[in-house]
Amino acid sequence: MLLIPAVVCIAMFERDTAGMFFGLFAGALWDMNASGASFNALYLFAVGFICGTLINTIMRNNIITAKLLSMIFIPVYVIGYWFFHYIVGGLDMAGFMFLRYYLPSIAYTALFLPLLFIGVRSIEKHYSEE
Amino acid sequence: MIRFLKSTSFRIFAVIAAALIAGSVFALATRSGSSPLTSAVSFVFSPITRLSSYVAAQFESLPISFKSSSDLAMQVRELEKKVDSLTEQLVDYEQAKNKNQFYQQFLELKEEHNDYEFAEAAIIGRDSADNLGSFTLNKGSLNGICVNDPVIYGKYLVGVVESVTPNQCIVSTILNPKVNVSAYEVRTRDLGFVTSSVELAQQGHCRMPGLASSTAVTAGGIVCTSGVGGIYPRDLIIGTIVDVVDGTVDISASAIIKPSVELTDITDVFIITSFDGQSVAK
Structure with a gap:
């Protein structure tokens, strides 16, 4: 799930077109190990495009924005995954699994965002200086 | 807004998003479980997945x-x-x-069983979002694997193929509540089916519901596949009964089963690609 903040950070620096293609690539790789017929590719593709477009138009490129965007797109993915697999799929213990597994996974994923942001920013700086 | 909708990047986004959605619809229609994009990417990148799986295994043994x-x-x-x-x-x-x-x-x-045809496969990945034990194998449709092929470890049933790409396939284990296996208890010959729930899956167990309240099934009994339905061949061992509990909504009883194979520890499995009595419409 670290791919979500990674796509957010890269799209923020590389903007919409590069961001959406990176999202598409990352999602397609994720789909190799996940069921759901290209859902991850479609989701990360949209995340890349939306983040890149927002930075192009109305948002600033800083760590606060990265946190904000990640704290929207990570929960949307996790809650969506949980909803379709547990609620729509009619599985038991949906509430328990959400609280004990999926909610902590949101927190753990978001925890690594600053590292990803700093990493992407330093790579971007390094190559833009060249 | 109209200017944004007419922009090149939005057009590219819309075209690719439509193509991805079409690919997903195609995957659902063909029941392969994987879209053309996933198939293409897994075809190109499966050697890298295998390499990373090998490197990870080497690091673990250091x-x-x-x-x-x-x-x-x-x-x-x-x-x-x-x-x-x-x-x-x-x-x-x-x-x-x-x-x-x-x-x-x-x-x-x-x-x-001379009629069985096998493909040996190694586990090369697991999805972190899926906590019901699904895993990815390094064999796909190019090796004759199809959706609903049973996956075994020795004589023990592990699960069933859920989706296939040319080089890989994703397996749902018997701990997944969506997997139902027709089964019987060896000693009493009580027939039923084996499934699971999230609660039991977390404990590494599955269950055989719908037994008569007067059933002679007891802890220690062995549950095997019955072959009914044509998905799983007969007599593969599913597990051992650890408890028999009364139903909460009716008068039936359920047998709680511990799978005979530790599903989280296995690294190699066999996929049965063909057997006598296999459903043609699998």
């Missing part, structure tokens, strides 16, 4: 040692070399032993 100082390191270098060499030998021995055991069980099964 003995980790910390040296407090260079002097100490000098003194213990020879000993470390010996230990490393012995550890390597031990790892090789354990791997050979496991492989031998694995093939021995496979050979027994093959001798008992």
Whole structure:
């Protein structure tokens, strides 16, 4: 799930077109190990495009924005995954699994965002200086 | 807004998003479980997945040692070399032993059932978002694997193929509540089906519901596949009954089953690609 903040950070620096293609690539790789017929590719593709477009138009490129965007797109993915697999799929213990597994996974994923942001920013700086 | 909708990047986004959605619809229509994009990407990148899986396995088998100082390191270098060499030998021995055991069980099964056709596969990945034990294998449709092919370890049932790409496939284990296996208890011949729930899956168990309240099934009984339905061949061992509990909504009873194979520990499995009585419409 670290791919979500990674796509957010890269799209923020590389903007919409590069961001959406990176999202598409990352999602397609994720789909190799996940069921759901290209859902991850479609989701990360949209995340890349939306983040890149927002930075192009109305948002600033800083760590606060990265946190904000990640704290929207990570929960949307996790809650969506949980909803379709547990609620729509009619599985038991949906509430328990959400609280004990999926909610902590949101927190753990978001925890690594600053590292990803700093990493992407330093790579971007390094190559833009060249 | 209209200017944004007419922009090149939005057009590219819309076209690719439409193509992805079409690919997903195609995957659902063909019941392969994987879209053309996933198939293409897995075809290109499966060697890298296998390589990373191999590297991870090698790292796991490495003995980790910390040296407090260079002097100490000098003194213990020879000993470390010996230990490393012995550890390597031990790892090789354990791997050979496991492989031998694995093939021995496979050979027994093959001798008992000449009609079975197999494909050997290794587990190369797991999805972190899925906590019901699904995993990815390094064999796909190019190796004759189809959706709903049973996956076994020796004589034991592991799960069923959920989706297939040319080089890989994703397997749902018997701990997944969406997997239902027609089954019978060996001693009493009570028929039913084996499924699971999230609660039981977390404990590594599955259950056989719908038994009569007067059932003679008891803890210690062995549950096997019955072959009904044509998805799973008859007489694969599912697990051992650990408890029989009364139903909460009706007068039936359920047998709680512990799978005979530790599903989180296995690294190699066999996929049964064909057997007598297999459903043609799988």
